[in-house]
Amino acid sequence: MPTVTPPWTYTLQLPHDLRAPGIARATLRTVLAAHDLAELTPTAELLAAELLANAHLHTTGPYALRLRSADAGGLRVGVWDTDPRVPPGFVPADGVVLVVPPDEDAENGRGLHLVRACADRWGAAEVGAGKVLWAECR
Numbered sequence: 001m002p003t004v005t006p007p008w009t010y011t012l013q014l015p016h017d018l019r020a021p022g023i024a025r026a027t028l029r030t031v032l033a034a035h036d037l038a039e040l041t042p043t044a045e046l047l048a049a050e051l052l053a054n055a056h057l058h059t060t061g062p063y064a065l066r067l068r069s070a071d072a073g074g075l076r077v078g079v080w081d082t083d084p085r086v087p088p089g090f091v092p093a094d095g096v097v098l099v100v101p102p103d104e105d106a107e108n109g110r111g112l113h114l115v116r117a118c119a120d121r122w123g124a125a126e127v128g129a130g131k132v133l134w135a136e137c138r
Contacts, residue, residue: 029041035069118137121135
C-alpha cells in the first residue's frame with residue numbers, strides 16, 4: 001500500500017554574514033537527507049547557492065532560506081530578502097522573460113541564468129517588505 005508523505009516546510013533565518021550561505025547549504029543537505037530526497041542535493045544546492053548569493057550581495061539586511069515539499073517528490077527552494085525589487089529577467093514581463101546576458105568578461109550576473117536553466121519551475125513573489133525568489137527541482 002502506498003504511503004502519503006505530508007507536505008513539509010522549513011525556514012532558516014539568516015543574518016547578513018559571510019558564513020550564512022554555507023550554513024544554509026548545510027541545512028539544505030540535512031533536510032533533503034531526512035526526507036529521503038538526497039538525489040536532489042546537487043541541483044537543489046546549486047539553486048540555493050545562487051539565490052542565497054543574490055540575497056547576500058544585493059541586500060544589507062537579513063535573509064531566509066525556505067524549503068518546502070513540492071508535487072511529485074520535488075522541492076521548492078526559496079530565498080526571502082528585504083529588497084522588494086525582483087531582478088530583471090527573473091519574472092516574465094507581459095508573458096516574455098527578458099533575459100539580459102552579462103558582458104563576456106563580467107565577473108558576476110550569471111547566477112539567475114543558472115537558476116532558470118537548472119530549475120523545473122522558478123519565480124518570484126512579494127512578501128511583506130521584501131520578496132522571495134524561488135525555484136523547484138524534481
